[in-house]
Amino acid sequence: MIATTGTTTPPKQGSPILAEENINPDTRHGVILYVEDVSVSFDGFKALNDLNLYINDGELRCLIGANGAGKTTLMDVITGKTRPDVGKVSFGQQVDLLSLSEAEIARAGIGRKFQKPTVFENLTVFENLELSLAGDKGIITSLFHKLSSEQKDRIAEILKTIGLTPQEKQLAGALSHGQKQWLEIGMLLAAQPRLLLVDEPVAGMTAQETERTAELLTSLAGEHSVVVVEHDMAFVRSIARKVTVLHQGSVLAEGSMSEIQSNPDVIQVYLGEEQG
Numbered sequence: 250m251i252a253t254t255g256t257t258t259p260p261k262q263g264s265p266i267l268a269e270e271n272i273n274p275d276t277r278h279g280v281i282l283y284v285e286d287v288s289v290s291f292d293g294f295k296a297l298n299d300l301n302l303y304i305n306d307g308e309l310r311c312l313i314g315a316n317g318a319g320k321t322t323l324m325d326v327i328t329g330k331t332r333p334d335v336g337k338v339s340f341g342q343q344v345d346l347l348s349l350s351e352a353e354i355a356r357a358g359i360g361r362k363f364q365k366p367t368v369f370e371n372l373t374v375f376e377n378l379e380l381s382l383a384g385d386k387g388i389i390t391s392l393f394h395k396l397s398s399e400q401k402d403r404i405a406e407i408l409k410t411i412g413l414t415p416q417e418k419q420l421a422g423a424l425s426h427g428q429k430q431w432l433e434i435g436m437l438l439a440a441q442p443r444l445l446l447v448d449e450p451v452a453g454m455t456a457q458e459t460e461r462t463a464e465l466l467t468s469l470a471g472e473h474s475v476v477v478v479e480h481d482m483a484f485v486r487s488i489a490r491k492v493t494v495l496h497q498g499s500v501l502a503e504g505s506m507s508e509i510q511s512n513p514d515v516i517q518v519y520l521g522e523e524q525g
């Protein structure tokens with residue numbers, strides 16, 4: 250029988266993301282994300298096919314693959330948007346992500362950055378971060394609530410990390426495309442995620458913005474684990490210590506960029522296209 254149980258649910262709006270509710274995943278074996286034997290079918294088509302992936306605590310991993318390889322579906326499974334037909338997905342050794350809702354997964358400490366920035370254009374950079382810090386307390390409470398010195402320090406720290414301290418009073422709508430992307434990364438950081446999933450962060454960026462983004466993502470690794478889905482191979486080369494290549498819903502190869510580049514299967518199905 251053909252399985253058609255890969256289901257996609259729309260993201261819940263206004264989901265509370267509170268840093269203090271983050272749970273502490275058990276990473277005693279050095280792994281923060283386990284994806285094991287996961288398959289997802291859409292009307293009989295296997296978008297993910299017996300996929301196995303392990304992300305180490307604190308690592309920066311790049312995920313590459315041709316169009317339709319399953320990268321987005323994998324991100325959707327990790328964040329609870331799509332439920333697999335079979336398989337196991339856990340945050341650390343014990344937290345079963347398949348039993349949690351999208352909001353609960355976000356609260357558990359998994360942040361996702363979509364390709365298109367979604368900052369509040371009519372608020373300042375500082376206010377955008379203030380709102381993210383407020384979590385489910387909401388916009389009204391947050392605007393009338395006086396920030397504690399600890400919260401102010403936290404915002405200052407995030408501004409420094411994302412390189413937007415000089416722009417803190419600027420309206421987010423006036424930022425460049427690259428700056429908006431960094432602000433959104435900062436808004437995710439307000440929830441203190443352990444794992445960050447970042448979808449095509451440098452699409453549409455200038456060369457200088459791309460370089461700055463490479464520095465930013467590299468600086469986040471260590472304290473956070475970061476998975477970057479990216480098509481820009483020059484960017485992947487500049488940041489990746491370890492690259493996973495997806496092909497037809499499975500892992501085709503995994504290793505350093507030079508290992509990947511010399512892998513005959515990869516050359517044939519992916520890099521071959523790029524070079525060819």
Ligand SMILES: Nc1ncnc2c1ncn2[C@@H]1O[C@H](COP(=O)(O)OP(=O)(O)OP(=O)(O)O)[C@@H](O)[C@H]1O
Nearest residue numbers: 257291295296314315316317318319320321322323
């Ligand atoms: N909701 C859905 N219903 C039916 N098919 C889907 C659905 N979502 C994804 N697919 C199919 O599953 C396959 C994998 O798609 P996915 O978006 O995960 O690939 P991708 O690697 O992210 O590609 P891209 O680089 O183009 O974003 C594609 O063939 C896609 O058409």
